[in-house]
Amino acid sequence: MTEAIEATAWVATALGEPEQVLRSQQVEVRAPGPGEVRVAVDAFCLNFNDIDIIRGRYTTLPLPAPFVPGMESVGVVESAGPGAEHWVGRRIVGIPVMAFGGYASYAIVDAATALDLPDWISDVDGAALHYPFHLGWFALTERGRLQPGQTLLVHAAAGGTGSGALVLGKALGARVIATAGSDEKVRFCRELGADHAINYRDEDWVEQVMELTYGRGVDVAFDAVGGGVTVQTFKCMGYNGRHLMVGFAEDIALEDGDYLSPRPLAYGNFDLCGVCLVYVNDPLAIRRTLGFNWPARSAGLEAHVRILELIRTGAIHTVVGEELDWADLPAALTRMADRRTTGRLVVRTGAHHRTPPKITPPLLR
Structure with missing residues (x-):
């Protein structure tokens, strides 16, 4: 024992x-x-x-x-x-x-x-690939239905989860607009492959996004910031766009906040998509006991194969x-x-x- x-x-x-x-x-x-x-x-x-x-x-x-x-x-x-x-x-x-x-x-x-973890992945890379790429894969492919050629907006794109979404979005064939909170981080996003990078502390960052999309707005927004950034991002969403609510880095108390108005959603004709990734053996049991919808372990295994192949071929990197x-x-x-x-x-x-x-x-x- x-x-x-x-x-x-x-x-x-x-x-x-x-x-x-x-x-x-x-x-x-x-x-x-x-x-x-x-x-x-x-x-x-x-x-x-x-x-x-x-x-x-x-x-x-x-x-x-x-x-x-x-x-x-x-x-x-x-x-x-x-x-x-x-x-x-x-x-x-x-x-x-x-x-x-x-x-x-x-x-x-x-x-x-x-x-x-295969033997060609180091311990450091094994740790660094897990949540950013599994969360990014689930958010972008399952919840966001991102397609090649579409425009992806990634907030906090220099951070842990945001950088993963940026790299993965490029590998999936998207045009990526990244935002970050300093000029140094904006440069870092460009180094990661962002097509465009914006400092979201600039007052006109929404206008910059709209100009880059020729007024159409973005197809998918990966938002792990919450709060004011989320409200402003609603103005950037294109017709039938998908706004991914991934986290609340601005303030965790926003999880239980009442700062969102239905009006931008109703008149904007875009989807607000919750994103919470926990692989479980029995999703139905979780639904019955906690009321949450979490993906099955089988989905995680499939995603892991796809992610590892993207790393193996050099399409993405930690x-x-x-x-x-x-x-x-x-x-x-x-x-x-x-x-x-x-x-x-x-x-x-x-x-x-x-x-x-x-x-x-x-x-x-």
Whole structure:
């Protein structure tokens, strides 16, 4: 019988600012339960939601301190609960149970979210591809129905999820208009391949988008910002366009806000599409118990194959802004909160001293 194991973890000892409340401590990681695996973690990404969870502002997942944050894990499955034994020994990326516990050298991961990583993907790239590209694939292809030749507007396109949507949108054949919050980030978006990049702090950014689309508006908007940016984006939507509500980086409290008016939707003849990506084994059970519509694991496996092939052939690439050592984590979260980061921030645990996977140039395989 699998027993609990000791791990090094970043613990939120109270609710507050990450640099003030996070402490690196030894914690006990329980044995995996049914449908769960325990992963010896080699790398993980920092997510904007982690900051709100640590601050105690994420009402979707309110956690009393102390707890271990972290919504993603990459590593080798060390043990498994009933029904997940076939995962033992495999290197995966996955979401820890209830989307916390990932900032640790061992984590309990929901096997429904586990995705194999081939040997030509490094731990860092495996962490950096997971949420941006799976969220982007789901948002752009399933919810946004993006077609080659259509115009895609990506907000916060220099950030973790936005950069993934930008890169993926280009690979899907879209004309991409990117927005970002500084001139430096605008240049970064152009380097990633954006056809046009705009500083959304410019008062006339809506007019710029409309001019770039010859007054027609965009076909799809990828919006992980929320608030005022969302309201302004309504003015940019073309006929039969799809506005993707992906997140609320402006302020997580907007999740329960009342700042949207039906008028722009009713008169604009465009769709407002919610986007929430959690792969589950039984979507109908989730619908019955929580009232949410989440995609099936089978859809995640199909998307993973498509994403890996795009990476293997060089059509897309991960956007790693920083590779961080363990001790760098709290300060990196502060930089992320202050909008001073680009791409994905990946932390290497350095805990297991395994020989890294052999990285074979994908195009030569």
